[in-house]
Amino acid sequence: MLGNFELELDEVSVTPPVTDGSAAMILKPLSLRIREGEWITIVGANGSGKSTLLKVMAGMPMKGVGGNISRHGLRPEADSGAIPIVLQQPEAGIIGATPWEDVVAMLERSGFEERAIISAAEQALSEVGLGGRMRQKVETLSGGQKQLTAIAACLAARAPALLLDEVTAMLDPAMSLEVLHTVRGLHKAGTTVVWTTQRMEELRAEDRVLVLDSGEVVFEGTAESLFQRGNDGSGGRNQSAAERLGLEAPYSIRVAWELKGQGVELDELPFTPEQLAEAVMRYAG
Numbered sequence: 001m002l003g004n005f006e007l008e009l010d011e012v013s014v015t016p017p018v019t020d021g022s023a024a025m026i027l028k029p030l031s032l033r034i035r036e037g038e039w040i041t042i043v044g045a046n047g048s049g050k051s052t053l054l055k056v057m058a059g060m061p062m063k064g065v066g067g068n069i070s071r072h073g074l075r076p077e078a079d080s081g082a083i084p085i086v087l088q089q090p091e092a093g094i095i096g097a098t099p100w101e102d103v104v105a106m107l108e109r110s111g112f113e114e115r116a117i118i119s120a121a122e123q124a125l126s127e128v129g130l131g132g133r134m135r136q137k138v139e140t141l142s143g144g145q146k147q148l149t150a151i152a153a154c155l156a157a158r159a160p161a162l163l164l165d166e167v168t169a170m171l172d173p174a175m176s177l178e179v180l181h182t183v184r185g186l187h188k189a190g191t192t193v194v195w196t197t198q199r200m201e202e203l204r205a206e207d208r209v210l211v212l213d214s215g216e217v218v219f220e221g222t223a224e225s226l227f228q229r230g231n232d233g234s235g236g237r238n239q240s241a242a243e244r245l246g247l248e249a250p251y252s253i254r255v256a257w258e259l260k261g262q263g264v265e266l267d268e269l270p271f272t273p274e275q276l277a278e279a280v281m282r283y284a285g
């Protein structure tokens with residue numbers, strides 16, 4: 001499990017480094033507190049500011065940052081320094097020739113004592129399901145396995161939170177699901193996770209979601225409340241926050257809305273086909 005984590009952003013904003021005064025802010029002032037063990041999903045279109053917000057959360061030195069960022073009440077540089085971010089391109093952060101070498105290199109760079117390296121690397125690689133592929137050449141791994149290698153390196157180095165920048169964007173649906181399931185498992189075991197995505201089907205009902213639009217937080221709440229249509233007597237047809245923000249609901253939720261229009265009201269909003277099937281079975285009794 002990763003080290004303990006509490007991150008506080010107080011009126012944090014980011015302005016472009018060179019501006020004639022007319023350029024829009026990259027991130028408009030926002031305040032946010034993330035507690036240990038939370039799962040946050042940041043949703044937004046290209047250019048909405050997701051990566052910038054992650055870099056701010058990571059405590060990366062950046063020009064144009066206003067407001068206060070603190071971890072356990074300390075500035076990030078006074079705490080454990082910048083947290084690594086796993087990026088969209090599967091090869092982006094990998095420096096070793098095999099998963100094993102990559103994780104070991106990260107541990108050496110992070111100043112781990114030699115005798116602690118082997119067990120930390122083995123444990124992290126098996127936690128992400130790569131125990132059997134530690135010595136496989138990186139170029140022969142799938143995109144998802146490369147992402148899991150990068151995630152294992154963060155885990156092994158005891159990064160205080162997993163910061164994941166659209167890590168499934170370049171992966172096929174099956175691989176995306178495998179990476180998502182693995183990270184969900186790590187979260188269940190206590191890891192703090194910030195997951196950014198443009199894919200609504202990666203959300204789960206209880207996720208804490210931030211929606212960014214042009215550098216501004218336009219929604220904050222659970223995924224369930226993002227897709228909840230109101231009960232105004234119109235058969236639940238009045239729009240959810242997601243619809244008002246132009247976000248397309250996952251297929252299962254669209255089916256649930258359609259069923260509700262036909263008078264079939266499921267007892268929970270299904271985020272996955274499996275949840276949809278279960279809710280329909282419960283309805284059918």
Ligand SMILES: Nc1ncnc2c1ncn2[C@@H]1O[C@H](COP(=O)(O)OP(=O)(O)OP(=O)(O)O)[C@@H](O)[C@H]1O
Pocket residue numbers: 016017026044045046047048049050051052053
């Ligand atoms: N250093 C910079 N100078 C000027 N503009 C910048 C800088 N960094 C980011 N931007 C702009 O800020 C906006 C937000 O960028 P950011 O990369 O955070 O968005 P994003 O939501 O992660 O996008 P994507 O999904 O395409 O990665 C974009 O319009 C980008 O061009």
